Amino acid sequence: MAPESDMPTVVKVDDVWQIEGKPRERFEIRAMYHPPNLPGKTIVVGYINIPPNGGTPSHRHGGAAVIAIPVSGYSLNQMNGQEPKIYGPGDFLYEAPGCHHQRSDNPGEENAIFFAVLVVDDEVINGGKDLGQLVVLDKEVETGERKPSKCVGKYENPCCE
Template sequence: MDAPQTSKQTKNRPRETVKLLYDYKLENAPGKSIVGLQVHLPPGGFTPPHRHGGATVVATVTDGQFLSGMNGNPPVVYGVGQSFMERPGCHHTVAENNSQEKPTSFTAVFVVDSEVVENGYAGLTVLDEA
């Protein structure tokens, strides 16, 4: 297992790519939707600090290793088959591919207010202003 990487340098680092897997309104939870995304990070890739539009998010690593730190807690490395949850309002401060040599991917499932995604998916990941 690679040692955790927590590089603060972001210039010239590759960013994530995201593919929409599904988006369904939940009939048993009026006003809520469930949205599935596949997220891919190349070696050394990252997502800047962010929040998720009031959603509850469960992510499961499907390839490689993902380094995740939330709400000022120490980052944790997640491997294939492992998952983590972000509660509404969570501040995801570290979100990185833990390898400089291999890609990583994970599936993220959002339970979110339907109005957040009615006009697109930009509100699902709200980057910090810095």
């Protein structure tokens, strides 16, 4: 894991947690599916747009499995204390259930746009009525504003605490 001194400062601006000096991403739900071959699961398709020099504070995704597919621009991502990696069009990244997404920054001069496909337990998002657990910021948990994301223990995942 990155030393704490290397972690960016997260501050609240206009009631929104963000990395100090960086604008936040825009996240939109584009579709939700309840496939009959995945009982108890919901597939959520999200659209993410990170402006230049923007980023998302460290977070988890409610025990969801996530595949992110860049469409344009580039993003620097770090998960589970591994080395940061830049992803762009033609790449994809996978976050296992319980993954700790420590960095998600746009180091470029154009918007980083990608789609994310999340497979999450229905109970975590209350059957699609409460999508708040899809992105739970570490800072929200630290300050007591939100409960930690669900960590799915049945998966062998070293990031589950």
